Amino acid sequence: MPSFDTLVAYAERLLKAAGLDGDKPTVTARLLVTADAMGHTTHGLAQLPDYIEDILAGKMTSVGEPDVVADKPAAVVWDGRRLPGVWLTDKAVRLAAARAKTTGICAVTIRRSHHIACLATFLPAATEQGLMVIVASSDPSDAHVAPFGGTRAVFTPDPLAVGIPTEGDPILIDISASITTAGMSARLRREGGSFPGEWALDADGRPSRDPNVLVGERKGTLLPAGGVDHGHKGYGLALMVEAITQGLCGYGRADGEADWGASVFVQVFDPALFGGLAAFTRQTEWVAEACRTNPPVDPARPVRLPGAAAMRGMRDAMANGLTPRPGLLEALEPWAAKLGITPLRNA
Amino acid sequence: MPSFDTLVAYAERLLKAAGLDGDKPTVTARLLVTADAMGHTTHGLAQLPDYIEDILAGKMTSVGEPDVVADKPAAVVWDGRRLPGVWLTDKAVRLAAARAKTTGICAVTIRRSHHIACLATFLPAATEQGLMVIVASSDPSDAHVAPFGGTRAVFTPDPLAVGIPTEGDPILIDISASITTAGMSARLRREGGSFPGEWALDADGRPSRDPNVLVGERKGTLLPAGGVDHGHKGYGLALMVEAITQGLCGYGRADGEADWGASVFVQVFDPALFGGLAAFTRQTEWVAEACRTNPPVDPARPVRLPGAAAMRGMRDAMANGLTPRPGLLEALEPWAAKLGITPLRNA
Structure with missing residues (x-):
């Protein structure tokens, strides 16, 4: 399992070779790996191939x-x-x-x-x-x-x-105004899955669990948070x-x-x-503790405070490294080859 | 139907007689009547009896x-x-x-x-x-x-x-972090109604449409926006x-x-x-127009922009007056009598 720093250094080398100047490769690399460590794998290193492609195509400005x-x-x-x-x-x-x-x-x-x-x-x-x-x-x-x-x-x-x-x-709260995101929908389509609830409307406004209603000639839409109910x-x-x-x-x-x-x-x-x-943290800590110690609906699933899992993931990744999502390093290999960087491979 | 100004003047007289100094009666009266005009009738003049009671009991500070x-x-x-x-x-x-x-x-x-x-x-x-x-x-x-x-x-x-x-x-957006409010739940309980969806949990964490699960010895809770799904x-x-x-x-x-x-x-x-x-309103107007002209799910229900109904209600109330919610003027009568104010009555 590569260390946190190994992954950052690899992403940094790729971004620098692609053309980003100054501290742009370092900062971008560190925060993309942080996203993976926090569990937001659709918005971490998985973005890197698209970023490199856009840098090389001049669609991401590299300098200044x-x-x-x-x-x-x-x-x-x-x-x-x-x-x-x-x-x-x-x-x-x-x-x-x-x-x-x-x-x-x-x-x-x-x-x-x-x-x-x-x-x-x-x-x-x-x-x-x-x-x-x-x-x-x-x-x-x-x-x-x-x-x-x-x-x-x-x-x-x-x-x-x-x-x-x-x-x-x-x-650390990270919510969106819609029930789910385009990225999660694309992943579900690739994996042949459905939404766990009616999170989309088809083009005619019928509620649907099928992520495929969002693509094609007559596109449906993602529902705003609250769904058809609110x-x-x-x-x-x-x-x-x-x-x-x-x-x-x-x-x-x-x-x-x-x-x-x-x-x-x-x-x-x-x-x-x-x-x-x-005085601020006295209030926020009181509320945080009232959430952490809240009697759960399901005894097997304690109430979680937003960000607790992300902070645990960060600490774990810093201490023990993290396993890149299947296919991620493979997707970067052609870019490494193109940019003359030694590819990072799963051990 | 009393005019907007007649209702404001009545509420103002009551608040002044109860003891509020300076411009507190005027501002409070105008904004409570505004709430009614905007359609937020649980949070308009319906609050006035409680306010007067708290002023007289010294629980609302009157001066300074x-x-x-x-x-x-x-x-x-x-x-x-x-x-x-x-x-x-x-x-x-x-x-x-x-x-x-x-x-x-x-x-x-x-x-x-x-x-x-x-x-x-x-x-x-x-x-x-x-x-x-x-x-x-x-x-x-x-x-x-x-x-x-x-x-x-x-x-x-x-x-x-x-x-x-x-x-x-x-x-004008006015949303809450829960699906519904305590005020709406209390009104439904009085009227013997139920929530249109599973908007509450009973004390054991079971989803419920019954507003009565929120009261009694073992109280349930209102669900946060997104409900049991998100x-x-x-x-x-x-x-x-x-x-x-x-x-x-x-x-x-x-x-x-x-x-x-x-x-x-x-x-x-x-x-x-x-x-x-x-530059700001150019963007917000573009989005507002894209919402107003959006093809609706139900042709009989055009997409509404938040605040549009409230602004219409305000203009209508200013032009034509507004009908106080049934029971409202009656609830104020004992306070008017106590404070020596001529009661306002439905014509």
């Missing part, structure tokens, strides 16, 4: 910094120029964190970022400093989710991730995420973007400048 | 201003001293709006507020100025919602409201809302609050200081 569109004490807008989204988002979290320590809050929004992969991976950079952080994204070039009561896709799953410091491990909740969340990710940065669906990428919203709160960090 | 706990450029914390929550929250929106015009964002959090009623009513004060606003609240003295997979209530429904300017009417979504939202409403203001469940009230989070964004207001 984002352009600054707006820069106010608590509000920053960058034009990401299709730079690597993982690197951009990590950079945005670090800037927002630094600013929040003076203003209390700072938001950084990014237009025209390339794909940002797994939102949960960006959270610890803030929570480790005793800061609360929100990361949200949408892809204005794509749509899978219809508004509640409708049949034509308007939104992407529009994920929203929140990192909350406690007295122990942080709470999907106005996910619909509301999607509208909020679209406004903070595309409205605030002033670029999005109205511009007819054609390329895969992201509009990103990052906001950091410094609890020390509100009611104090100890 | 909130104490300032923290005051940074983009982060303010008030101790609400159990002042009227509707008035406090409206004041917080106005302060955050004024500050956001310099900083880009400002958040105001309030500990120890009295009840704040209907979150959607606070949004137009910001959206009318071309600002985006978020209002969230929780009640640390109460709990109805269990974490996903658990059976013991930890959270209140933890509502989250978002006002988003467009080129036309604003989008309730981790609502659970995540609840954790976020508890952190921004109780964590940031540094006061909440850990303090064993016993009295009905709220911890409040208000945040205003000024799009003009991000990518520009016109």
